[in-house]
Amino acid sequence: MPRTDMIDIKEAQEVFIDCLKSRGLRYTSQREAILETFLSSMKHLTVEELYALVKEKNMDIGYATVARNMKFLVECGIADEIKVGNKRTRFERHYGRQHHDHLICLKCGAFIEVHDSNIEMLQNKLAEANDFVPQRHKLEIYGICRECR
């Protein structure tokens, strides 16, 4: 694991601990394991996948605990939810990252991260032109990735 990731995890840990404290909540060993496993993976994980990863580290943990705490990570700004269709919700790191959108492969399910500030700018103009105050958006392009062709 590269050093920068270690530093990121330490920082995120502090953010998480502060966020929990401000709500009268505690930083438990389960929460530490979930946070570290999540941030180390660098993938777009489901609760089930993360649950399996935490258990691999000979950590005895319950599915509900993982699910519950991923919600807290989202509320604390450390994780983001990704909902595609009716499939299981996935989570990705949010803290320390910039906004991005996704190209999603219909064959292998890969998430390719992209960003285009021109598109973002035009989106804001589009909202403004409709007297609409934008708060967030979701752009997903579905198709076939390089490897699947």
Added chain:
Amino acid sequence: MPRTDMIDIKEAQEVFIDCLKSRGLRYTSQREAILETFLSSMKHLTVEELYALVKEKNMDIGYATVARNMKFLVECGIADEIKVGNKRTRFERHYGRQHHDHLICLKCGAFIEVHDSNIEMLQNKLAEANDFVPQRHKLEIYGICRECR
């Protein structure tokens, strides 16, 4: 109801009938009621809402029949599915309309239809730059609409 909508419904009816025929399926009174009610509404409807509308026209019909046939309408290119978060799937007319995206109000749930060909063009370039063959996309901007401010 404006005349153009009547014509639209007649056209869509033919498309639906042809699509059903090509699959060895039949055009029933329930399917007619679902199609006409759906196309007349001009809204982004859930199965439940459409089910209620069909029943209002003193049509005795089952929920499963509405749900099943909305799937057929999608497969026949007459309707489009809209899935936002984990909320119930909504349907809108597809046949005879051009592609558009949505501004979605977080307060009242309104769907404002928008289109920006520059954004669409940039999306295609973005996909191409990543060696990705786009097939479809979903752009949703969440915020507060004019009426809710």
Added chain:
DNA sequence: GGTGATATTGATAATGGTTATCATTATTGT
């Protein structure tokens, strides 16, 4: 360190939307 208050955990049940099942009814072609 002991104590009472409060939060956490994890097994399991409940929920809610969607889809499948299947006996009954309707339609079709001959």
Added chain:
DNA sequence: ACAATAATGATAACCATTATCAATATCACC
């Protein structure tokens, strides 16, 4: 009319998510 096939609709099954709650762990305070 008959046999074949599809459609319907009540209900059950499914599945991801969320709620419940008894048992356990942690905290603040003395």
